[in-house]
Amino acid sequence: MADAPQIASLILRGNPRAIAKGITHVEDGTSEAEKIMALLYPHTGKAHVIGITGSGGVGKSTLIEKLVKELRSQGKTVGVVAVDPTSPFSGGAFLGDRIRMQELTVDEGVFIRSMATRNNPGGLSLATRDTVRILDASGKDIIIIETVGAGQAEVDIIKVAPTVVVMLAPGFGDEIQAIKAGIMEIGDIFAINKADRENADKAVIDIQAMLQLGNQKSKWIPPIVKTIATTGEGIIELLEKIREHKEYLSKGEDSLRQRRIVREELEEALKKKTADYILDTLQKQGELDRLISKLLSREIDPLSAAEEALTKILTWSKGR
Numbered sequence: 001m002a003d004a005p006q007i008a009s010l011i012l013r014g015n016p017r018a019i020a021k022g023i024t025h026v027e028d029g030t031s032e033a034e035k036i037m038a039l040l041y042p043h044t045g046k047a048h049v050i051g052i053t054g055s056g057g058v059g060k061s062t063l064i065e066k067l068v069k070e071l072r073s074q075g076k077t078v079g080v081v082a083v084d085p086t087s088p089f090s091g092g093a094f095l096g097d098r099i100r101m102q103e104l105t106v107d108e109g110v111f112i113r114s115m116a117t118r119n120n121p122g123g124l125s126l127a128t129r130d131t132v133r134i135l136d137a138s139g140k141d142i143i144i145i146e147t148v149g150a151g152q153a154e155v156d157i158i159k160v161a162p163t164v165v166v167m168l169a170p171g172f173g174d175e176i177q178a179i180k181a182g183i184m185e186i187g188d189i190f191a192i193n194k195a196d197r198e199n200a201d202k203a204v205i206d207i208q209a210m211l212q213l214g215n216q217k218s219k220w221i222p223p224i225v226k227t228i229a230t231t232g233e234g235i236i237e238l239l240e241k242i243r244e245h246k247e248y249l250s251k252g253e254d255s256l257r258q259r260r261i262v263r264e265e266l267e268e269a270l271k272k273k274t275a276d277y278i279l280d281t282l283q284k285q286g287e288l289d290r291l292i293s294k295l296l297s298r299e300i301d302p303l304s305a306a307e308e309a310l311t312k313i314l315t316w317s318k319g320r
């Protein structure tokens, strides 16, 4: 197995095998992954990352296939990351059929990857974020993330994708609760797919009404686009709205959101690094078992135990 610097430099040249290898490291959480990501980080932040979220069956994969084809015909390179355990690409739902799938996957301008979310109750995982960064560093112009809009995942998507497309289908009445619970706030663009069905116009009006109810914080007014993913109708218009949103972002309109996201990531990284260090030190000093026993016997509560541990660590480090 090649080492981190070699994998990283091949990723930077867009080598598909290295990209795949890098993603596997990230998924497995290896120590190489951390090194690879550190080497790639300065080369990220160039791609336009687009999240596409919506319920299972709304037509996300079908739409993404059409988007990829259109973007390729415009000469853009594309990465696709699917965080949808219910419809993996290999399951046949993606790209319609095998032949068309091969058509796209032999194309070096496209890299497609499904992510497993089983170890990740929080929805979009760290692995997804790093996978997006690998594709970004590899030089892909556009990166599309497919997520099922259920629970936490839809909220997490905004941490990874500066542009979020929320997909709905006509007759989404059942989903109104979910919509109220947060999906309206995360959508930069709304796509009413399956517009070949009845009530597509009613869906547009319903979304418009809901958007007007929400308190509009930014200058961006989310456009609503009708699409028919199966035929590709509306795809050009959707891409145009995506491009307009990118332009809006490039004017720095949303820099506060970006600062907040980066701050959160730093906070997470600090928590991880300090927790690893503290646990490791406690373990070495034989303190970890002692604290666990005290918790089991209810002599101490977890937060007080953490405080005690921290005090010990600080005392030890002063003594060194």
Ligand SMILES: Nc1nc2c(ncn2[C@@H]2O[C@H](COP(=O)(O)OP(=O)(O)O)[C@@H](O)[C@H]2O)c(=O)[nH]1
Pocket: 054, 055, 056, 057, 058, 059, 060, 061, 062, 063, 087, 093, 094, 193, 194, 195, 196, 197, 227, 228, 229, 230, 231
């Ligand atoms: N009638 C109609 N069917 C569609 C449309 N888009 C997708 N479908 C179908 O809906 C089903 C689910 O599509 P899929 O892309 O797998 O949905 P996903 O779960 O959101 O990724 C498939 O059978 C598609 O052919 C559309 O615009 N109109």
Ligand SMILES: [Mg+2]
Pocket: 060, 061, 062, 084, 087, 093, 146
């Ligand atoms: Mg899908």
